[in-house]
Amino acid sequence: MAMTHAPGTLQDGIRAVLNSVCGTAVTVGEPRQLTGGASREVWALDADRPDGRPLPVVLRRDPPGHGDAARMRAEAACLRAAAAAGVPVPTVLASGDSAPGIDAPYLLMSKVEGESFPRTLQRNPVFEEVRGHLAEDMGYVLGLIHRTPLDTLGMLDATDPVDAIEVIYRDLDDPRPAVELGLWWLREHRPPQRPNTLVHGDFRIGNLLVDGTGIRGVLDWELAHLGDPVEDLGWLCVRAWRFGAPAPVAGIGTRDQLLDGYERATGFRPSASELHWWETFGTLRWLVLSRFQAERHLGGAEKSLELAAIGRRVCESEYDLLDILGLLDDSVALPPPASPGPTVHDRPSVPEILDLVAETLVDDIGPALEGNQERQRYLLRICVNLLRTAGRELDDGAGADSLLGDALGAVGCDSEAELSARLREGALPYRDDGVLRAVSIAVSARLRVASPRHLNG
Template sequence: MAMTHVPSTLQDGIRAVLNSVCGTVVTVGEPRQLTGGASRQVWAFDAEGPDGRPLPVVLRRDPPGHGDAARMRAEAACLRAAAAAGVPVPTVLASGDSAPGIDAPYLLMNKVEGESFPRTLQRDPAFEAVRGHLAEDMGYVLGLIHRTPLDTLGMLDATDPVDAIEVLYRDLNDPRPAVEVGLRWLREHRPPQRPNTLVHGDFRIGNLLVDGTGIRGVLDWELAHLGDPVEDLGWLCVRAWRFGASAPVAGIGTRDQLLDGYERVTGFRPSASELHWWETFGTLRWLVLSRFQAERHLGGAEKSLELAAIGRRVCESEYDLLDILGLLDDSVALPPPAPPGPTVHDRPRVPEILDLVAETLVDDIGPALAGTQERQRYLLRICVNLLRTAGRELDDGPGTDSLLGDALRAVGCDSEAELTARLREGALPYRDDDVLRAVSIAVSARLRVASPRHLNK
């Protein structure tokens, strides 16, 4: 009796699925894991049919052992519905809850050519022409998404966005006064709810494929849901998705350009105050989601350098949240780093060692990595950033803790956790100058160590 071959490697699993889909024998090259994808893995590979015709394909799967089959099925449904509505998206070739060799919920899609790296889109001369209309193009594509019929998307949830993000935040058990300030403000200033549409949930550069003509593909639909369409517009304006550039929409264009494109499709234009509310919500949402992602590593569910690094960037969103609300105390002056004290140990000191290792990785190890080792170069950059963060924390000294302690005592609290609880109870007004001073000191102190370039940008 002939034995049936069971795929055992990722390459074998992909080949078996494609053979089934295509109804013929397909040759599959070695899969290459792409950068990014903190929550899901993305693999690219080259396949060929029996006639030698190339079949460039992308696999998107959950990390094995951490799958969410229902969400992957919903993502596949969104891609198909969006494609039918004229949204530029990859074509779904196959999807499933699992398959031998793939070993997790997955999507197989055709590979769409285009650039997604934010800084390339923002700076490369090759994209200079498209940058002039890209913000308007993004508004136009969002309009197409929001006009997508919902008849095949009944599996998507439609929960209250503020309630949902508050529940997620509470479950993390990581009290943060800035989040309490943001939640209070959002509930006090909420605009009227618009009729639900399909909401992409993570529409931004980095999740778009762009060529010299415009947007070729909208990727990463795992956060898609039903909700107020202005949520997507506000999310696109969040500072995190400007990637260090100054223009308010993706670091590339203006809000008016974005809304011009959106209005061309939908016939309506959100007000400035409505867009501001959703941009504020998006800032708080990313704060909580980034802390949630870090918890997957910190809680032991999934060991990941990327997820660990995200944990040290939560303070960027805390700062942005206070800033967009006009509640950041700009008068806060943190004490200078402490000079090194006496020690029995020889030089170089630990911060000096960390700096030296980081410089060596950048100057010697990084250039030695081949251009095809994209993921390794990406992980190396994360390592360098974490080493430098560790060095700055060692240098920080006790002065900041003392300053924060004084500010907390000025509002009758012994800790940030106590301040958080009192803000949540309404026992302290969140606009109180002393409260905002304490919150601003804590956030600025974290940011000076984790991401000093983010301060006062």
């Protein structure tokens, strides 16, 4: 008996698009939403042509009601241009500003087989051989991207990257002294501009599909633009994209390996100081973009557990920025967490309750999620991390706030916002010892609660 489907569903919308592309009726399975996709939704599904040949596809679409059709059209153009230049990318099957059932700007692509989960690529023995040359492969593929002809990419913009990220930061109205320090340093040490090329904008482990031979696909072109090609190389070296592993390039290889591959593809090799500047810029950029993503939840535009959790991780990039610039005050010692005082309430205490719930989610509920429940596992991990963050904040007490207040007072400021304003105006030098002490205290205190392992990494 033939199955029927409710009209206007996502499944129906994809079927209609595939039927139009293939010129014949296609059997389409149930779409499955994948993890990630903080700004766009990603869905996978299995389809079959009438002759039985499989047609696995992936749909990227904007969240309905939050679409950017021009940006999606640009992404499709980048994929087609990169493919013609020899970059390994999924084949674009169809794209559009909307379609019935899809109800948002979309991009429908062939599915490329490969692993993208960072820790699997970093640790699994299956990828041991490819890890030996993956950093060089990434450099080579970036070189191919930067050699892509621009004649079909006139819709892409080219803006000053420091100015652009500062505009986003100012619009957030969330003053952060660490960002002010970074902006001063970037403008003082800027290297000469290289000729503009296609820049992927988010080339990192997690946006690559890898098998035992190497890179099979480069994904997520939504941030592609015209700019200095070394931007992509620096972004790949940002600590956030090492996912806890020590190697400087994606937690897998060395900067020299990356540049070896890049030089093989392009014939030139950026200097160490040039790469360092762009890695610093990438660190500040991720700091601002992560706060921008969190604002979509915090400002009420889009309720999202994922986006909310990103807000608590901004301090990781603050710390990384101070670290890469050598501006951390190593003499800072935070006071130990406060001992709980007497209370009318029974035990378990609130921190104990949060810890118990987190352990239950990890030990009992998580293992019960079987089969095709990848996204549920992903969301569960976020819940656990947020519960533990809340518990650490309750344990931490007010000692760090008091220490920060004293440090801010020593440079004539009442708050981090005032310190940010005075740094921006140049009223305080960004390398002043008192300034660096106050900023280091604030960032370290946030990080001790939100991500204590990052302090020790």
